[in-house]
Amino acid sequence: MTTPAYSGLGPALTYVHERPLEPGTLVRVPLGQREVLGLVWEAPGLSLEGLEPGQARAVLQVFDAIPPLDAAWRGLASFAARYYQRSLGEVALAALPPQLRDLQAEQLARKLKRLAKAAGSSTKGGHQPDAANSNAGAPAAESAADNSAPPELSPEQAVALQRFQADDRPALLFGTTGSGKTEVYLRAVQELLEQDPQAQALVMVPEINLTPQLEARFRERFARWGVVALHSGLTPAQRLDHWLLAHQGRARILLGTRMAIFASLPQLRLIVVDEEHDPSYKSQEGARYSARDLAIYRAKRESEGRSPGHCRVLLGSATPSLESWRAAEIGRYLKLEMPQRIGGGALPRLRLVNMNHQPKQCVLAPALLESIAERAARGEQSMILLNRRGYAPVLACHACGWKSDCPHCSAHAVFHKIDRTLRCHHCGHSARVPYACPDCGNLDIAPVGRGTEQLEEQIAGLLADARRADGGPIRVLRLDADSTRAKGSLEQQLAGMHEGEFDVLVGTQMIAKGHDFRRITLVASVNADGGLFASDYRAPERLFALLLQAAGRAGRDASFVASQGTAVELWVQTWYPEHPLFAALAQHDYPAFAAQQLQEREEALMPPYSFQALVRAEARTQEAAQALLNLAAQAGEALPGREHLTLYPAVPMAIQRVANIERAQMLIESDSRPALQAFLAAWQEQLQLARSRPEAKGVLRWAIDVDPQAI
Ligand SMILES: Nc1ncnc2c1ncn2[C@@H]1O[C@H](COP(=O)(O)OP(=O)(O)OP(=O)(O)O)[C@@H](O)[C@H]1O
Ligand SMILES: [Zn+2]
Numbered sequence: 001m002t003t004p005a006y007s008g009l010g011p012a013l014t015y016v017h018e019r020p021l022e023p024g025t026l027v028r029v030p031l032g033q034r035e036v037l038g039l040v041w042e043a044p045g046l047s048l049e050g051l052e053p054g055q056a057r058a059v060l061q062v063f064d065a066i067p068p069l070d071a072a073w074r075g076l077a078s079f080a081a082r083y084y085q086r087s088l089g090e091v092a093l094a095a096l097p098p099q100l101r102d103l104q105a106e107q108l109a110r111k112l113k114r115l116a117k118a119a120g121s122s123t124k125g126g127h128q129p130d131a132a133n134s135n136a137g138a139p140a141a142e143s144a145a146d147n148s149a150p151p152e153l154s155p156e157q158a159v160a161l162q163r164f165q166a167d168d169r170p171a172l173l174f175g176t177t178g179s180g181k182t183e184v185y186l187r188a189v190q191e192l193l194e195q196d197p198q199a200q201a202l203v204m205v206p207e208i209n210l211t212p213q214l215e216a217r218f219r220e221r222f223a224r225w226g227v228v229a230l231h232s233g234l235t236p237a238q239r240l241d242h243w244l245l246a247h248q249g250r251a252r253i254l255l256g257t258r259m260a261i262f263a264s265l266p267q268l269r270l271i272v273v274d275e276e277h278d279p280s281y282k283s284q285e286g287a288r289y290s291a292r293d294l295a296i297y298r299a300k301r302e303s304e305g306r307s308p309g310h311c312r313v314l315l316g317s318a319t320p321s322l323e324s325w326r327a328a329e330i331g332r333y334l335k336l337e338m339p340q341r342i343g344g345g346a347l348p349r350l351r352l353v354n355m356n357h358q359p360k361q362c363v364l365a366p367a368l369l370e371s372i373a374e375r376a377a378r379g380e381q382s383m384i385l386l387n388r389r390g391y392a393p394v395l396a397c398h399a400c401g402w403k404s405d406c407p408h409c410s411a412h413a414v415f416h417k418i419d420r421t422l423r424c425h426h427c428g429h430s431a432r433v434p435y436a437c438p439d440c441g442n443l444d445i446a447p448v449g450r451g452t453e454q455l456e457e458q459i460a461g462l463l464a465d466a467r468r469a470d471g472g473p474i475r476v477l478r479l480d481a482d483s484t485r486a487k488g489s490l491e492q493q494l495a496g497m498h499e500g501e502f503d504v505l506v507g508t509q510m511i512a513k514g515h516d517f518r519r520i521t522l523v524a525s526v527n528a529d530g531g532l533f534a535s536d537y538r539a540p541e542r543l544f545a546l547l548l549q550a551a552g553r554a555g556r557d558a559s560f561v562a563s564q565g566t567a568v569e570l571w572v573q574t575w576y577p578e579h580p581l582f583a584a585l586a587q588h589d590y591p592a593f594a595a596q597q598l599q600e601r602e603e604a605l606m607p608p609y610s611f612q613a614l615v616r617a618e619a620r621t622q623e624a625a626q627a628l629l630n631l632a633a634q635a636g637e638a639l640p641g642r643e644h645l646t647l648y649p650a651v652p653m654a655i656q657r658v659a660n661i662e663r664a665q666m667l668i669e670s671d672s673r674p675a676l677q678a679f680l681a682a683w684q685e686q687l688q689l690a691r692s693r694p695e696a697k698g699v700l701r702w703a704i705d706v707d708p709q710a711i
Helices: 071-083 088-094 098-102 105-122 155-165 181-195 212-225 236-247 258-262 291-303 322-329 366-377 452-462 489-498 528-532 539-551 558-564 580-586 590-603 622-635 673-690
Strands: 002-004 026-031 034-040 171-175 200-204 227-230 253-256 268-273 312-317 334-338 349-354 381-385 394-397 414-416 421-423 430-432 445-448 476-479 504-507 520-525 569-574 611-619 645-647 651-658 661-670 699-706
Touching: 034 088, 034 098, 071 088, 071 258, 071 291, 071 673, 098 236, 105 236, 155 171, 155 181, 155 334, 171 181, 171 322, 181 200, 181 212, 181 268, 181 312, 200 258, 200 291, 212 227, 212 253, 227 236, 253 258, 258 291, 268 291, 291 312, 322 334, 322 590, 349 580, 366 381, 366 520, 366 569, 381 539, 394 414, 452 476, 452 504, 476 489, 520 539, 528 539, 528 569, 539 569, 539 580, 539 590, 569 580, 580 590, 611 622, 611 673, 622 651, 622 661, 622 673, 622 699, 645 673, 661 673, 673 699
Parallel strands: 171 312, 171 334, 200 253, 200 268, 227 253, 268 312, 349 569, 381 504, 381 520, 476 504, 520 569
Antiparallel strands: 002 034, 026 034, 394 445, 414 421, 421 430, 611 661, 611 699, 645 661, 651 661
16 A cells, blocks of 8 residues: 555555555555556555455565654654645655656665765764765765854753753743753753764754855764754755665654654654744645644654653744743743843844834934944944835836836735846846836836845945954944855855945845844844734734844844944834834843733633634635635535634635646635544535536636635
8 A cells, every 4th residue: 555656646546466465565556557656555555355456556665674664753744744634645745855756776775875874984973974965965074073062051951951851841931032042942952962873853944055054054063973964955965865864763863844853753752943933934835734733743753662752842032922922821831941142242222213203204213324334334234124126126117107017926026236127026027127117118217115136226325334353344244045046155144244234234034044143232123113014914923033033133242342332233124113012122131022912812812722724715806716716615515623623705716827837725724623623624525526616717726725814
């Protein structure tokens, strides 16, 4: 009984083999005219009696050079498929390294031999696998010696670690920015691996490129145990190597992005989820799983039949998700707190800039600009957050009202001055900036609004006369998805920032995340207001986290701050300085903010007090997309769980058309997770049936998003 790597096939398929195969064994099987990778799955109740010879096809190859995927892993895949409403085959096989699909059994066997040999020759002890070094396949240069001695834990770190180890619940490490959460992760991993010579640890981070320091620290300290990485930036060959090393238990530490939650780790005993609030843990395609939520499930599943705390989870954040925060408040998770920064440094003081009182058209308030210049002159760095890339979000003609809309999407094409293009950030459409207004011929078309490209240009202009500490002109660095497209450029630019090559860092949310900048003393946010009034109920939570995380990049080196005699500040330019969000921000009071948000959510019966799913349909016309959802909703009236659910009418998505495809969505809400789950499982059939109705002609696809993060 195997499930091939293609979705939409429904239940597993039956194959025969001359000898029994253990569940979890990787095989190659025929499927139609093709030969595909499959996984042997348990099929309780399946009987081969009465099966005519030739009715089931034969397994072609058995990958017996590696052990089968274990029961806990299979349990995780089944659960994820069920919970996120996808087929088991899709989830299970998408969780395997893609290159495995193209491999013959003997090729795999050869690869394993090579890996084993590399491991044997690269270190005396034989524990450090060559491929553990993710640096583009370069041979492992580091010796197996433990070359960096861990620092002594701060009292708060020591208490947190001790309490973590004395409990068996999932733990939420609520540690302020710069409180040294990473060191707690490192120590938890170290003590586990020392105490259990087999144990493996999984450490997840939102985006690995953003935290090269974290990766470096794990590699330095734990080289002897084999550290491998798993993320989308690896070559297919590296990904396979790393996966195999983890699967064989030879790499004992796996560092990865959300996809790593599905890695095979037969001796898994600890899962760390750093920056657990980060939206990137939720997949936005295929099975829309939350790696953080699956971490909780996986640890529980791994502990089944063993001691309760056999596999532990450690979530960490200075701004936890409200879901995790609440779980910690009610004792479902263990709450660990580290309110102090390492070195006792202060958190930045909030300075709200009331934009109603600034000179007209001002980009940065004069006082802010002055403060940035003064800091640069003293050798301090500043960081300016603007969560919008490009030069301007739209070009407009003031004569006729023409706007630079994307021809394929219901969205503006963004003006990028660098290459004079209009680029759609939704479908990727790109066109040259027109010389004159395409509608009326007016030559005077102008950018409206501001993106990072423009901010970078303006700041450079505004600070043209200012000087850095060495007397040279101020250097501005811009970091966003555009400036870091080339491989390695993000790492390189970040390194430059760390080394003090730049005075001002301008960028999107990627500059606010996790970085341990040592010389930043000022952080400014220049267009946060959008988040104050957005329609998505998660917008305030996102905005608060973003601002607090951004603020957390400042003043991280207490002795530097003291020696400079400087004031560490968070500047926020806003048209709404009275907004209550800023009062909580001024106090750096996440618990107060969370309490207020949770109260609102409870009153409105929003998650985490209710459970949601979003069904999205894509079609040639908006009518068809909506019709599919509405028809399926009608057909679902009698399904199990329905009485506990609210189905809202289908509506166009916020960006209704992308790449000429119309998109609609329907929100489903319930106060009962099991009811929602039961309904969704049964409802898929109705959605499928609704597709063949004439009203739904032109529907291309639909998908369910359980626990959606954006509505
Ligand atoms: N016990 C310790 N002794 C000395 N320095 C430490 C100790 N623990 C951590 N540090 C240092 O403190 C700094 C901040 O630590 P870290 O980056 O882990 O903070 P964090 O809690 O992850 O913050 P953020 O949430 O902002 O990412 C780092 O430079 C780290 O090397
Ligand atoms: Zn577009």
